[in-house]
Amino acid sequence: MEEKESRKNDKYEKILEAAIKTFSKYGYYKSTVSQIAREAGVADGTIYLYFKNKDDILKNFFNYKAREVFSRFKEEVKTGKDALDKLRRLVTCHLRAFESNREMAIVYEVEARRRRHLIDDKIREMSNMYQELVKEIVELGQKENTIRKDLSVPLVKQLMVGAIDEVITSWLYSSKKYSLSSMAEPLIDLIVKGIGK
Amino acid sequence: MEEKESRKNDKYEKILEAAIKTFSKYGYYKSTVSQIAREAGVADGTIYLYFKNKDDILKNFFNYKAREVFSRFKEEVKTGKDALDKLRRLVTCHLRAFESNREMAIVYEVEARRRRHLIDDKIREMSNMYQELVKEIVELGQKENTIRKDLSVPLVKQLMVGAIDEVITSWLYSSKKYSLSSMAEPLIDLIVKGIGK
Amino acid sequence: MEEKESRKNDKYEKILEAAIKTFSKYGYYKSTVSQIAREAGVADGTIYLYFKNKDDILKNFFNYKAREVFSRFKEEVKTGKDALDKLRRLVTCHLRAFESNREMAIVYEVEARRRRHLIDDKIREMSNMYQELVKEIVELGQKENTIRKDLSVPLVKQLMVGAIDEVITSWLYSSKKYSLSSMAEPLIDLIVKGIGK
Amino acid sequence: MEEKESRKNDKYEKILEAAIKTFSKYGYYKSTVSQIAREAGVADGTIYLYFKNKDDILKNFFNYKAREVFSRFKEEVKTGKDALDKLRRLVTCHLRAFESNREMAIVYEVEARRRRHLIDDKIREMSNMYQELVKEIVELGQKENTIRKDLSVPLVKQLMVGAIDEVITSWLYSSKKYSLSSMAEPLIDLIVKGIGK
DNA sequence: GATGAATGAGTTTTCATTCAT
DNA sequence: AATGAATGAAAACTCATTCAT
Numbered sequence: 001m002e003e004k005e006s007r008k009n010d011k012y013e014k015i016l017e018a019a020i021k022t023f024s025k026y027g028y029y030k031s032t033v034s035q036i037a038r039e040a041g042v043a044d045g046t047i048y049l050y051f052k053n054k055d056d057i058l059k060n061f062f063n064y065k066a067r068e069v070f071s072r073f074k075e076e077v078k079t080g081k082d083a084l085d086k087l088r089r090l091v092t093c094h095l096r097a098f099e100s101n102r103e104m105a106i107v108y109e110v111e112a113r114r115r116r117h118l119i120d121d122k123i124r125e126m127s128n129m130y131q132e133l134v135k136e137i138v139e140l141g142q143k144e145n146t147i148r149k150d151l152s153v154p155l156v157k158q159l160m161v162g163a164i165d166e167v168i169t170s171w172l173y174s175s176k177k178y179s180l181s182s183m184a185e186p187l188i189d190l191i192v193k194g195i196g197k
Numbered sequence: 198m199e200e201k202e203s204r205k206n207d208k209y210e211k212i213l214e215a216a217i218k219t220f221s222k223y224g225y226y227k228s229t230v231s232q233i234a235r236e237a238g239v240a241d242g243t244i245y246l247y248f249k250n251k252d253d254i255l256k257n258f259f260n261y262k263a264r265e266v267f268s269r270f271k272e273e274v275k276t277g278k279d280a281l282d283k284l285r286r287l288v289t290c291h292l293r294a295f296e297s298n299r300e301m302a303i304v305y306e307v308e309a310r311r312r313r314h315l316i317d318d319k320i321r322e323m324s325n326m327y328q329e330l331v332k333e334i335v336e337l338g339q340k341e342n343t344i345r346k347d348l349s350v351p352l353v354k355q356l357m358v359g360a361i362d363e364v365i366t367s368w369l370y371s372s373k374k375y376s377l378s379s380m381a382e383p384l385i386d387l388i389v390k391g392i393g394k
Numbered sequence: 395m396e397e398k399e400s401r402k403n404d405k406y407e408k409i410l411e412a413a414i415k416t417f418s419k420y421g422y423y424k425s426t427v428s429q430i431a432r433e434a435g436v437a438d439g440t441i442y443l444y445f446k447n448k449d450d451i452l453k454n455f456f457n458y459k460a461r462e463v464f465s466r467f468k469e470e471v472k473t474g475k476d477a478l479d480k481l482r483r484l485v486t487c488h489l490r491a492f493e494s495n496r497e498m499a500i501v502y503e504v505e506a507r508r509r510r511h512l513i514d515d516k517i518r519e520m521s522n523m524y525q526e527l528v529k530e531i532v533e534l535g536q537k538e539n540t541i542r543k544d545l546s547v548p549l550v551k552q553l554m555v556g557a558i559d560e561v562i563t564s565w566l567y568s569s570k571k572y573s574l575s576s577m578a579e580p581l582i583d584l585i586v587k588g589i590g591k
Numbered sequence: 592m593e594e595k596e597s598r599k600n601d602k603y604e605k606i607l608e609a610a611i612k613t614f615s616k617y618g619y620y621k622s623t624v625s626q627i628a629r630e631a632g633v634a635d636g637t638i639y640l641y642f643k644n645k646d647d648i649l650k651n652f653f654n655y656k657a658r659e660v661f662s663r664f665k666e667e668v669k670t671g672k673d674a675l676d677k678l679r680r681l682v683t684c685h686l687r688a689f690e691s692n693r694e695m696a697i698v699y700e701v702e703a704r705r706r707r708h709l710i711d712d713k714i715r716e717m718s719n720m721y722q723e724l725v726k727e728i729v730e731l732g733q734k735e736n737t738i739r740k741d742l743s744v745p746l747v748k749q750l751m752v753g754a755i756d757e758v759i760t761s762w763l764y765s766s767k768k769y770s771l772s773s774m775a776e777p778l779i780d781l782i783v784k785g786i787g788k
Numbered sequence: 789g790a791t792g793a794a795t796g797a798g799t800t801t802t803c804a805t806t807c808a809t
Numbered sequence: 810a811a812t813g814a815a816t817g818a819a820a821a822c823t824c825a826t827t828c829a830t
Contacts, residue, residue: 029226033825043791045827054825084393138392147392152383158363159356159387166359167352186349190356194391195335195344196281208814230800240816245801405810423620427804437812439806448804478787532786541786546777549758553750553781556757560749580743584750588785589729589738590675602793624821634795639822 012050015040016064019057024103028058028111058111062126065104066112069097070129077133083141084192090133091164092184098168099180109169131157160191209247212237213261216254221300225255225308255308259323262301263309266294267326274330280338281389287330288361289381295365296377306366328354357388406444409434410459413451418497422452422505452505456520459498460506463491464523471527477535478586484527485558486578492562493574503563525551554585603641606631607655610648615694619649619702649702653717656695657703660688661720668724674732675783681724682755683775689759690771700760722748751782 018040022031033054037044051057076093080086098105113127134157141147167187171180215237219228230251234241248254273290277283295302310324331354338344364384368377412434416425427448431438445451470487474480492499528551535541561581565574609631613622624645628635642648667684671677689696704718725748732738758778762771 032823037792044793044825045791046789048826049789141392146394148390148394151387151392154367155364155380155383155387156392158367159360159384159392162359162361162363163356164359165363166355170351170355183352186352187356190348190352190391192391192393193345194387194389194393195338195348195353195356196389196391197343197345229798241800242802242817243815246814251800426802431813438804438814439812440810442805443810535786540788542784542788545781545786548761549774549777549781550786552757552761553754553778553786556753556755557750558753560753560756561746564745564749577746580746581750584742584746584785586785586787587739588781588783588787589732589742589747589750590783590785591737591739623819635821636796636823637794640793645821 011040011042011046013064015042015047015050016057016060020061020065020103020107023058023061023111024106028107058107061104061107062112066108066126069101069104070126072097073130073133077137083137083144083146086137086140087191088184088188090137091188092181094164095168095181095184099171102172105168106172109165109172113165131161134160163187163191208237208239208243212239212244212247213254213257217258217262217300217304220255220258220308221303225304255304258301258304259309263305263323266298266301267323269294270327270330274334280334280341280343283334283337284388285381285385287334288385289378291361292365292378292381296368299369302365303369306362306369310362328358331357360384360388405434405436405440407458409436409441409444410451410454414455414459414497414501417452417455417505418500422501452501455498455501456506460502460520463495463498464520466491467524467527471531477531477538477540480531480534481585482578482582484531485582486575488558489562489575489578493565496566499562500566503559503566507559525555528554557581557585602631602633602637606633606638606641607648607651611652611656611694611698614649614652614702615697619698649698650713652695652698653703654713657699657717660692660695661717663688664721664724668728674728674735674737677728677731678782679775679779681728682779683772685755686759686772686775690762693763696759697763700756700763704756722752725751754778754782 015036019031019036022036022039025031026035033047034044036057037047040047047057051060073090073093076089077086080089098108135153138147138153138156142149164187167183168180171178171183212233216228216233219233219236222228223232230244231241233254234244237244244254248257270287270290273286274283277286295305332350335344335350335353339346361384364380365377368375368380409430413425413430416430416433419425420429427441428438430451431441434441441451445454467484467487470483471480474483492502529547532541532547532550536543558581561577562574565572565577606627610622610627613627613630616622617626624638625635627648628638631638638648642651664681664684667680668677671680689699726744729738729744729747733740755778758774759771762769762774
């Protein structure tokens with residue numbers, strides 16, 4: 001039973017990994033179900049035993065793959081001892097996660113973040129979850145008096161999320177001569193202190 | 198003669214506007230050429246008199262529509278009397294432009310920014326052009342001593358571009374109870390001073 | 395009036411020549427009306443002032459261009475003093491005509507001869523006209539006692555027409571290191587004496 | 592297993608037969624893929640499981656259908672005991688084959704023979720193969736002293752191929768009151784002895 | 789569960805033809 | 810007569826999805 005369960009999981013994951021690989025290479029619309037099946041080493045029809053349809057594969061990417069990564073973010077934030085430490089840990093962990101899984105990063109950045117309105121509620125919720133983390137940090141920092149009080153929490157959220165995404169995207173399409181995680185410290189410094197003198 | 202010229206332009210623009218409207222509503226891939234034609238009030242075949250193919254419509258969006266907006270940015274930056282003024286003008290102008298043309302904003306954010314590698318050189322060039330503006334401002338500010346010197350110009354570029362895009366995207370998918378341009382001042386403040394105390 | 399007539403003819407012919415050139419290069423179906431118009435130096439619509447439709451251009455090729463050539467054949471046959479002389483003249487004239495107008499030859503061989511059933515009666519009639527010439531020669535030769543009597547006239551017709559066409563077609567697609575008209579004498583010799591000893 | 596194999600072949604052949612039927616009726620260009628699918632009793636898309644595209648169907652006709660016929664010709668020529676016997680067998684076999692498969696005959700004569708330059712190498716090779724047979728016979732006859740030596744082999748080839756094709760084509764578009772194979776003997780007689788007295 | 793052949797709706801694109809100027 | 814922009818019907822082809830084995 002246990003074994004059967006894990007077998008099942010095995011195929012579910014294999015298809016999901018294949019999909020990520022394919023989506024990251026050709027984009028969602030130009031990827032065909034057959035391509036994914038071939039990449040996963042299963043028959044076309046098998047995909048429909050694990051997913052409702054093509055769209056559902058993308059949705060599952062978030063529920064399964066991304067949720068896994070995101071929960072690590074949560075963990076890191078929980079571990080941090082104060083707001084700035086939490087912030088440092090979140091950004092570092094985020095960049096490291098995306099650096100070590102480039103294909104996932106591409107699918108997330110290209111196919112999901114920008115399509116919030118088109119996609120499923122689950123995905124939006126996923127996206128919001130991240131933003132909640134940021135909110136948490138900001139509010140804690142304000143209590144701790146390490147973060148300015150005269151600022152709109154949602155805006156800070158947007159600044160951080162936007163900056164991090166842009167750093168990731170730039171790295172994705174660069175020739176990758178630098179490591180993504182090496183950007184963490186300078187980025188945090190910038191977010192905290194600003195560009196002004 | 199004058200009239201004929203404007204008529205001709207008329208149809209090119211009409212199709213382009215219809216395409217932007219359609220792309221912004223359904224996304225590039227889910228929009229059909231027939232839909233665009235109907236929206237533009239022309240026959241399907243007419244589209245191919247003005248554009249090589251569906252892809253070419255998107256490319257033209259940048260060359261024609263976006264380039265127009267971007268050159269306004271350039272103008273604003275040129276007008277600013279110092280780095281911080283230039284910065285303020287750029288951000289304000291950017292938010293205003295996207296606020297007044299929501300459909301263009303969606304197509305730009307969703308279909309282009311995230312697809313840099315897939316799309317035409319012209320578009321990449323377009324995208325770079327913006328980043329050059331930011332670079333210009335930063336370097337001027339460093340000379341004027343209003344912007345910190347211990348920072349990587351590309352990273353600042355990423356922070357700013359990312360933050361602005363995120364602010365726009367959030368607004369696009371919000372219920373729009375606030376004006377986008379009202380975000381300019383607080384955003385600039387944040388970028389300049391940071392979140393720290 | 396006369397001049398206007400000839401002007402008209404001028405454009406009619408120009409289009410026809412352009413069509414032959416185009417058809418010979420790309421084949422009837424892959425040639426577009428626009429291509430023909432461009433080649434002829436007229437507007438697309440102008441073609442429809444001189445021809446009912448695309449098909450009609452092909453039909454006119456036979457009525458006008460080919461008929462002209464074919465009437466020369468008739469002339470030659472009339473001039474010949476006996477059956478074998480007529481035969482020699484016909485074959486020689488035929489090969490010369492097609493040699494000097496390769497494009498017409500291609501259109502005739504490829505687009506017409508093999509499509510007898512698909513095409514207009516006029517074309518079939520055209521095609522038959524040639525075969526009538528052969529018949530005339532054969533029957534005269536039989537009277538003159540220079541051509542065997544124990545043979546079916548239609549079959550001889552087929553032998554000759556088939557052989558001549560094949561010689562032309564082979565030449566058309568050869569590297570043309572030999573002249574087509576040089577094949578006349580050997581071919582006639584073969585038709586008259588056969589291959590047997 | 593055996594059955595599955597034959598089933599598979601079944602559909603490939605069914606489509607091919609349907610295509611030949613359709614091509615012979617309307618010509619290659621006026622035949623649509625949908626027509627062929629309907630005729631074959633399959634869905635449009637199914638065609639693309641067995642053939643790369645419409646063109647590929649025509650190419651397969653030669654590789655599969657015609658090659659089969661042509662190899663029978665080879666067999667017959669091999670069987671003949673001397674040049675004239677080989678000749679008789681070839682011509683008779685050729686006419687019989689085309690008589691019993693009229694649709695194939697039309698496609699071969701109309702769509703292929705005249706398009707040698709446009710079509711696939713395979714087809715040209717096919718066409719050459721036949722001409723090689725003729726060459727073989729002629730050269731043997733010259734050794735045996737039953738065929739004249741003062742003649743160009745390529746020209747004889749053209750005479751024969753041209754004549755046979757013409758006899759077939761004439762029959763195809765006739766009301767078919769005579770059998771095609773009945774033309775074999777008179778045709779051979781003509782080729783061997785010529786029309787002269 | 790797994791397969792993959794078959795489906796057919798849906799899409800892009802072409803091009804002969806028309807018609808207002 | 811001449812133009813050429815506009816039309817829209819028609820065609821090839823793709824691919825997500827189904828279902829008999």
